[in-house]
Amino acid sequence: MSKEIAIVGAGISGLSCAYLLSGNNYNITVFAKAFSPDITSNRAAAFWFPYHIRNDKRGRDWCQKSYAFYKQLSEDPASGISMKPLVKVLREGVQEEEPVWIEFIPDGACTLTPPEALAPGLKKQYNVLVPLIETQIFLPYLRNVLEESGVVFEKRIVNDFEELSSYDVIINCSALGSRDLCRDVSVIPVRGQVALIKTDTSRPVYLDNEKPLYIVPRQDAMIVGGTFEENVFEEIIEPATIERILNTAYEFFPELKQHAVVGSWAGLRPYRAEVRVEAEPGTKVIHNYGHGGSGFTLAFGCAEEVSRLVKNL
Secondary structure, three states: OOOEEEEEOOHHHHHHHHHHOOOOOOOEEEOOOOOOHHHHHHHHOEEEOOOOOOOOOOOHHHHHHHHHHHHHHOHHHHHHEEEEEHHHEEEEEOOOOOOHHHHHHOOOEEEEEOHHHHHEEEEEEEEEEEEEOHHHHHHHHHHHHHHHHOOOOEEEOOOHHHHHHHOOOEEEEEEHHHHHHHOOOEEEEHHHHHHEEOOOOOOEEEEEEOEEEEEEOOOOOEEEEEEEOOOOOOOHHHHHHHHHHHHHHHHHHHHHHOOOOEEEEEEEEEEEEEEEEEEOOOOOEEEEEHHHHHHHHHHHHHHHHHHHHHOOO
């Protein structure tokens, strides 16, 4: 007998769960107060990288499963996913934390630049081949695939799981909404602000955690970021912050001054000290939230875990 499944949330966590469950003779409805492009997932500089997940060893498996999924899907040009070189640098005079993130990287996907080949001012440079997920293409692509497989999308705010009591399984992918829906104040907003400049897709993804600075060359624009502002609840763009981000980028890449500024974004990452992926005992609710800045990196690995939990309910 087919299970009736409700998914709360239409960000990448909710959509990835719907995708992995949709081939299992389930009737799936996705409930959300907003859909792409009006969601936080659309604003993600979505390159695969284990960001703020390194202390959760469960994340190694989740990250690598997502990596494999995106790598396979990158063979379809319509998906908006491509395999892209990422350059992660450590500057001279900066103390490096133990690089445990390397444990999350698939074998063979990461190399070090030889010391004699480093640019001036650099102490170390990692070169990683990563999936780049262009959210403005991938999220509509994914929704179209889901609708073709029979998944239903309903715009609705869910205030209590009891509203969905007629469903056999409820999957909570409500991100920051879990603060109210689950009364879980351990999930907090972390605001990220980025500038958008005219793109150059020939550039690699660039990452310098210490500045912080990242540059993501999408087809529509280059994302230049960013900030990590904990417990900021307002999704507001601050012009002074955007100017500071751009000046940091210009300091190391003066040629970027020739690229017109075409916009800016702000979004709230749903951060939790430990990602919550579990079935709530005594209920038919499965939780999948708190991914912080690693939502796309973890999505399909976590969704596989959710799929296993659904089968056990």
